Amino acid sequence: MKAYKIALIPGDGIGRDMTAAAWSVLQKAASTRGFTLDGTEFPWSCAFYKETGAMMPADGIATLRGFDAILLGAVGWPAEVPDAVSLHGLLLPIRKNFVQYANIRPHRLLPGVQGPLKASAFDILCIRENTEGEYSGAGGRIHQGTLDEVAVETSIFTRKGVERILRFAFEQARTRRGKLASVTKSNAQKHSMVFWDEITRQLAPDYPDVEVTSYHIDAMAARMVMAPETLDVVVASNLFGDILTDLGAAIQGGLGFAASANINPERSAPSMFEPVHGSAPDIAHLGIANPIATVWSGAMMLEHLGEQDAANAIMAAIEATTASGIGTVPGKDRTDAITTALLAAI
Ligand code: IPM
Ligand code: MN
Numbered sequence: 030m031k032a033y034k035i036a037l038i039p040g041d042g043i044g045r046d047m048t049a050a051a052w053s054v055l056q057k058a059a060s061t062r063g064f065t066l067d068g069t070e071f072p073w074s075c076a077f078y079k080e081t082g083a084m085m086p087a088d089g090i091a092t093l094r095g096f097d098a099i100l101l102g103a104v105g106w107p108a109e110v111p112d113a114v115s116l117h118g119l120l121l122p123i124r125k126n127f128v129q130y131a132n133i134r135p136h137r138l139l140p141g142v143q144g145p146l147k148a149s150a151f152d153i154l155c156i157r158e159n160t161e162g163e164y165s166g167a168g169g170r171i172h173q174g175t176l177d178e179v180a181v182e183t184s185i186f187t188r189k190g191v192e193r194i195l196r197f198a199f200e201q202a203r204t205r206r207g208k209l210a211s212v213t214k215s216n217a218q219k220h221s222m223v224f225w226d227e228i229t230r231q232l233a234p235d236y237p238d239v240e241v242t243s244y245h246i247d248a249m250a251a252r253m254v255m256a257p258e259t260l261d262v263v264v265a266s267n268l269f270g271d272i273l274t275d276l277g278a279a280i281q282g283g284l285g286f287a288a289s290a291n292i293n294p295e296r297s298a299p300s301m302f303e304p305v306h307g308s309a310p311d312i313a314h315l316g317i318a319n320p321i322a323t324v325w326s327g328a329m330m331l332e333h334l335g336e337q338d339a340a341n342a343i344m345a346a347i348e349a350t351t352a353s354g355i356g357t358v359p360g361k362d363r364t365d366a367i368t369t370a371l372l373a374a375i
Pocket of ligand 2: 275305
């Protein structure tokens with residue numbers, strides 16, 4: 030029997046509740062489909078930081094490297110640890126060290142879910158560059174706290190980084206409806222974004238079966254609201270992809286449905302699966318958060334591991350659950366009730 034080693038990082042707030050719920054669904058999918066998921070839980074979180082002074086141990090990355098995949102709940106507890114500290118101490122180093130350069134986020138309406146738009150059918154796959162760009166972390170501050178204070182944050186775009194995310198997106202488009210939207214702001218940012226557009230044009234001939242169109246981020250934001258059904262695969266830089274995928278979550282009915290996968294396409298290190306939402310301290314442990322985003326991320330994990338049947342079974346269970354009206358409206362059904370329905374549908 031195939032056995033996969035999964036690192037579980039529940040993290041903070043609802044991340045803990047959602048990971049527990051998703052893990053039970055994943056276990057059921059595995060046991061009924063003939064493989065095992067051996068989970069090892071790591072308590073790395075803001076609570077861990079308060080105890081030890083670090084979000085994860087110094088050898089945390091080395092430890093995770095031995096796993097087949099990572100399932101992460103959410104990171105952040107801003108009342109006690111500044112976000113810039115917690116995220117740069119755990120989530121972002123994992124994405125960068127494991128070269129998880131493709132952040133994939135599907136946005137479509139599940140059956141029974143009423144989104145805020147008139148459009149009732151759209152199926153967008155956002156692909157966000159996940160290791161460089163605006164979130165490279167290059168920069169600094171001088172003369173802090175004085176009137177002469179200066180803050181500099183430099184975006185870093187490398188040919189290697191841009192080319193590999195674009196190729197990944199072209200390839201995804203190929204397996205779907207053959208349309209790729211490449212998103213920049215090359216009318217205002219004349220170095221990095223012009224560079225991205227140029228590379229898009231250079232690669233296009235390698236994918237004659239894909240119709241590629243370049244958009245500006247502001248126009249894309251409007252298009253996702255006004256005409257989401259015209260979009261197939263959307264590729265963007267780290268910052269733009271971050272923003273567009275919260276918009277994507279909104280049009281699909283909310284963050285409770287937005288799944289994400291941080292993929293290392295070359296498989297030189299584990300990939301990580303996590304919902305788009307954060308730790309939501311205001312509703313942590315109240316039992317009212319929707320586990321569907323994390324469960325869907327878990328299905329993406331099984332797909333990445335090659336367990337397509339089990340991934341399909343989870344997606345079918347999610348769709349059967351929402352089609353029956355469970356988990357479709359924020360706050361209506363409790364986490365337990367949604368999880369029970371998912372388990373029954375597997
Ligand atoms: C996300 C989150 C993170 C990101 C934050 C918490 C750093 O917003 O996964 O979209 O922007 O990468
Ligand atoms: Mn985000």
